[in-house]
Amino acid sequence: MIKFENVTKMYPGTSSPAVDNLSFTVPTGEICTIVGPSGCGKTTTMKMVNRLIEPTGGDIYVLDERGETRNVLEMDPILLRRSIGYIIQQIGLFPHRTILENIGTVPQMMGWDEARIRSRAGELVEMMNMPLEFLDRYPHELSGGQRQRIGVARGMAVDPPVMLMDEPFGAIDPINRNTLQNEFLRLQQEIKKTVLFVTHDIDEAIKMGDKICILNVGGLLEQFDSPANILAHPANKFVEDFVGADRALKRLNLVRVDEVMDAHPALLQATQSVEQAVGFMHEQGRKFLYVIDADRTLKGYVRLRDLKGKTGWVDEFVEPAATAIRVGTNLKDALSEMLVVDYANVCVVDAQNRVRGLVNTEMIHEAVVESSAAIGEVGKEQANEREG
Amino acid sequence: MTTDVTQMGRRNGLWREMLDGWVKALTEPSLDAFRAQKGRADPLKTVIGVGLLGLVIGLWAVVAGPASLATRPDAIWVDLLRIIFFTEADFFIISLILFFIAQGFGGEGSLIQQSYLLSLVVAPLGMVVTAFLFVGDKLGLTLAAILNPLSPIGIVSIFIILFSLYGLLLLFFALQAAHEIQSSAVFYTVGAPVVVWGILRVASMFVAQEENLITTEWGFIAGQWEKGTLQELLLGHLWLVAFSVVIAVVLGVVMGVFITWPSRHPRLSHVVVLIPLALFLLLWAASSGLMGEAMGDSVMTTVKGWDRSLMRVEGFFAAPCDIVGAVVSKPVAVGMIGAAFTIILYALFLTGEAASDLTLYILGIILTIPSVALFGAMIGTLGTGPFNAAFALILYSQLPIVRNTYTGIKAVAPEVTEAGRGMGMTEWQLLLKVKLPMAVPVIMTGVRVAIVMLVGITSIAAYIGNDTLGKYIFDGMNRAQPKRYIAGAILVATLALAVDYFLGWLQNVLTPEGLKGRREAA
Numbered sequence: 001m002i003k004f005e006n007v008t009k010m011y012p013g014t015s016s017p018a019v020d021n022l023s024f025t026v027p028t029g030e031i032c033t034i035v036g037p038s039g040c041g042k043t044t045t046m047k048m049v050n051r052l053i054e055p056t057g058g059d060i061y062v063l064d065e066r067g068e069t070r071n072v073l074e075m076d077p078i079l080l081r082r083s084i085g086y087i088i089q090q091i092g093l094f095p096h097r098t099i100l101e102n103i104g105t106v107p108q109m110m111g112w113d114e115a116r117i118r119s120r121a122g123e124l125v126e127m128m129n130m131p132l133e134f135l136d137r138y139p140h141e142l143s144g145g146q147r148q149r150i151g152v153a154r155g156m157a158v159d160p161p162v163m164l165m166d167e168p169f170g171a172i173d174p175i176n177r178n179t180l181q182n183e184f185l186r187l188q189q190e191i192k193k194t195v196l197f198v199t200h201d202i203d204e205a206i207k208m209g210d211k212i213c214i215l216n217v218g219g220l221l222e223q224f225d226s227p228a229n230i231l232a233h234p235a236n237k238f239v240e241d242f243v244g245a246d247r248a249l250k251r252l253n254l255v256r257v258d259e260v261m262d263a264h265p266a267l268l269q270a271t272q273s274v275e276q277a278v279g280f281m282h283e284q285g286r287k288f289l290y291v292i293d294a295d296r297t298l299k300g301y302v303r304l305r306d307l308k309g310k311t312g313w314v315d316e317f318v319e320p321a322a323t324a325i326r327v328g329t330n331l332k333d334a335l336s337e338m339l340v341v342d343y344a345n346v347c348v349v350d351a352q353n354r355v356r357g358l359v360n361t362e363m364i365h366e367a368v369v370e371s372s373a374a375i376g377e378v379g380k381e382q383a384n385e386r387e388g
Numbered sequence: 389m390t391t392d393v394t395q396m397g398r399r400n401g402l403w404r405e406m407l408d409g410w411v412k413a414l415t416e417p418s419l420d421a422f423r424a425q426k427g428r429a430d431p432l433k434t435v436i437g438v439g440l441l442g443l444v445i446g447l448w449a450v451v452a453g454p455a456s457l458a459t460r461p462d463a464i465w466v467d468l469l470r471i472i473f474f475t476e477a478d479f480f481i482i483s484l485i486l487f488f489i490a491q492g493f494g495g496e497g498s499l500i501q502q503s504y505l506l507s508l509v510v511a512p513l514g515m516v517v518t519a520f521l522f523v524g525d526k527l528g529l530t531l532a533a534i535l536n537p538l539s540p541i542g543i544v545s546i547f548i549i550l551f552s553l554y555g556l557l558l559l560f561f562a563l564q565a566a567h568e569i570q571s572s573a574v575f576y577t578v579g580a581p582v583v584v585w586g587i588l589r590v591a592s593m594f595v596a597q598e599e600n601l602i603t604t605e606w607g608f609i610a611g612q613w614e615k616g617t618l619q620e621l622l623l624g625h626l627w628l629v630a631f632s633v634v635i636a637v638v639l640g641v642v643m644g645v646f647i648t649w650p651s652r653h654p655r656l657s658h659v660v661v662l663i664p665l666a667l668f669l670l671l672w673a674a675s676s677g678l679m680g681e682a683m684g685d686s687v688m689t690t691v692k693g694w695d696r697s698l699m700r701v702e703g704f705f706a707a708p709c710d711i712v713g714a715v716v717s718k719p720v721a722v723g724m725i726g727a728a729f730t731i732i733l734y735a736l737f738l739t740g741e742a743a744s745d746l747t748l749y750i751l752g753i754i755l756t757i758p759s760v761a762l763f764g765a766m767i768g769t770l771g772t773g774p775f776n777a778a779f780a781l782i783l784y785s786q787l788p789i790v791r792n793t794y795t796g797i798k799a800v801a802p803e804v805t806e807a808g809r810g811m812g813m814t815e816w817q818l819l820l821k822v823k824l825p826m827a828v829p830v831i832m833t834g835v836r837v838a839i840v841m842l843v844g845i846t847s848i849a850a851y852i853g854n855d856t857l858g859k860y861i862f863d864g865m866n867r868a869q870p871k872r873y874i875a876g877a878i879l880v881a882t883l884a885l886a887v888d889y890f891l892g893w894l895q896n897v898l899t900p901e902g903l904k905g906r907r908e909a910a
Contacts, residue, residue, distance in 0.1 A: 047810075050810060052806075052809060052810055078812050078813075078814055079812065080812070081809070081810060081811060081812030082811065082812030083812075086807070086810035086811055088803060088806060088807055088810065089803075090801070090803030090806075091803065091807070092801070092803035092804045092805075092806055092807025092808070093804075093807070094804060094807075094808070094822055094826075094902075095804070095826065095902050095903060096822075096825045096826050096900035096901075096902040096903050097900075097902060098901075098902065105808075105811055105813075106811050106812065109811075109812065109813070109817070138901065138902035139902065140902065151807075154811075164810075
């Protein structure tokens with residue numbers, strides 16, 4: 001848990017506060033994204049938690065590893081910082097130290113022995129989907145995305161209950177950023193950290209946040225709520241403008257493919273004969289179908305025109321599918337994936353590549369229509385309230 | 389008829405091809421130009437080209453008659469043929485030697501190709517150089533004339549040197565094109581025979597007991613070594629350098645770190661901090677009579693009055709009052725205390741970045757003081773021994789060390805320090821575990837510059853009676869013995885090079901492994 005209570009920050013020599021009387025609470029195990037235009041004090045807000053910046057007024061509480069609520073202003077700042085994970089955009093890995101030593105920075109200061117540091121570092125590197133050999137490499141031998149993963153691992157070295165992330169994926173190319181975001185979300189399912197996540201990108205805020213804290217210039221809290229609520233009920237004009245006119249589209253970020261997919265799609269078995277398959281396709285009125293084998297693993301697809309007049313087994317005519325969408329992917333990513341390969345139908349698969357369902361552009365379209373209808377209704381309700 | 393025509397054509401083609409090859413080789417100094425020529429390699433063209441060079445040299449020998457190529461006027465043709473033959477022989481022997489060395493480095497070209505490419509450079513350039521030698525010879529070629537770049541011969545010799553250097557560059561290309569080996573291998577291919585030749589040449593000097601600079605100096609240095617003087621001076625030199633360097637490095641790095649430390653009270657002005665120094669300086673100046681005798685007398689009377697009245701204090705405060713009185717009555721002591729207060733105030737209020745410009749500026753000024761003057765100036769205070777020398781050496785070495793420590797630490801990326809701080813490192817941990825290790829390469833560069841500089845300046849410390857290698861230089865100049873001061877210069881230069889080489893190795897050892905690859909990281 002991270003709790004802000006009337007927190008204010010005035011920089012010396014300025015007349016208006018950088019953060020103004022801020023109060024909100026991030027529940028334990030949730031990610032709270034702080035988002036806002038530049039100059040809104042989002043980084044300042046974050047840095048006040050580990051007291052890299054001292055607040056001028058108010059109190060900040062965090063839940064420590066023993067489950068006690070502590071006022072950070074009453075703690076020794078050095079010990080406080082060691083107990084909070086800290087990850088920044090430029091990563092700031094120590095170039096003269098190996099990956100092991102980098103990850104071991106905080107454990108070493110906390111007096112862990114070498115063997116324990118090594119096993120913990122190995123654990124974290126594997127958690128980040130990287131080979132153990134990386135431990136003895138130096139930062140400059142790694143790519144940008146790998147370095148950022150190490151940065152995250154370093155932040156989690158002593159398993160701190162609270163983590164601060166300052167635009168952690170901001171300096172990474174869009175493709176890698178998406179991968180890292182998904183990896184972190186998957187990881188968060190297991191580790192359940194309380195995370196304060198600063199970003200300037202509203203899409204990232206919506207995607208990553210269980211809660212979003214929207215700040216305005218001067219550190220004014222405009223709205224603190226879940227992404228769905230913020231998209232559906234923007235508190236005011238500022239938030240409405242900030243989340244953008246494509247609110248309905250952004251809601252695609254919040255819906256997962258498993259919620260809209262057809263869980264019992266028509267599929268062909270690889271062992272079926274071509275005649276059977278052609279008959280089945282005519283019956284279904286389909287020009288092409290996905291093919292699976294006995295344990296529902298995706299084999300590819302066949303087209304009706306390739307099968308017509310042929311004999312033999314479906315297996316012989318299968319062409320590999322260019323893409324399949326993982327269970328848990330949000331609709332926005334799914335849609336962009338489909339647009340990239342120009343498919344109207346895509347299989348939804350699990351980690352073992354077993355088919356769980358099928359999603360097509362129509363289903364996604366329906367989801368958009370539904371959500372915009374919801375927003376529209378809410379808009380009407382709000383208008384009615386204002387009138388009434 | 390037809391055969392004649394084709395033969396004529398072939399011969400014409402041969403001459404044109406050869407001339408074309410020369411022009412291409414000389415006007416397009418690039419690897420690719422030589423690679424393009426490789427395909428036209430032809431032993432006949434090689435022999436003819438080198439033969440032409442021999443002919444030109446022979447003609448020069450006949451007309452100018454240098455001692456090394458003496459010809460007899462009654463057998464000009466025999467002599468011409470002899471010189472052409474020797475030119476060819478020399479060329480092919482050298483080419484063969486280069487060929488075998490290049491093979492050793494993994495060269496893949498054939499001897500024919502290599503010889504042809506070499507002849508493309510050697511033949512035309514050799515002719516041009518011979519022509520210039522002819523002109524130079526006619527004008528009287530002496531060392532003094534050559535070294536005077538404004539005399540006509542000087543200008544000619546400049547051309548010869550330039551052409552030779554250009555030729556050397558082209559030879560590198562030719563060898564590299566012939567064998568397709570790395571440029572460093574080419575360098576060694578050419579360098580190895582030159583080094584071997586140099587060693588043999590020097591050895592021959594000693595065997596023949598020639599009287600020249602090298603043998604004289606060698607004899608002198610060996611003689612000094614036998615007497616034990618050289619070891620003594622060398623040890624004295626090294627000891628003085630080592631002693632000063634240890635203190636200088638510690639002091640310099642501490643100061644360098646100090647001026648990068650974040651300042652605590654950045655708004656306090658320099659002027660405020662300098663007030664105690666100004667006050668004490670004023671008092672000192674007044675008491676020592678700098679502001680008039682009358683003022684001096686009155687100040688001295690006043691402080692003596694304080695001293696007397698303080699001495700009358702009894703009981704608990706008697707002892708401290710005695711000390712204060714004793715200090716107050718001595719203007720120099722007062723000045724020292726003022727300076728100390730100023731330094732303490734600086735440390736307390738302005739440390740760090742506010743002081744960095746000032747510090748580097750002062751160190752820069754120190755470096756401009758001539759060393760002899762500084763040695764001389766300190767004789768009054770520190771005498772003429774090693775401490776005077778060490779004091780000056782430490783002062784001189786501060787600028788490179790402090791400046792490089794400062795830049796090295798400043799160059800640590802802000803995100804690295806921010807990450808360290810955010811993870812809960814104390815400022816000390818940040819300094820010792822992050823900033824200093826990352827600054828090591830830069831600091832070591834400064835230390836290297838400082839030490840090599842000190843090896844040089846230490847020789848001047850002989851001026852104030854220290855036993856360093858500089859003694860040879862000063863003695864030699866006093867006694868007008870060139871071999872003595874040249875030996876001193878050679879020894880100091882050799883020592884500086886050796887020390888620099890050692891420090892380069894040390895720098896590499898001290899640099900953290902992760903910084904050795906790409907500098908840009910994280």
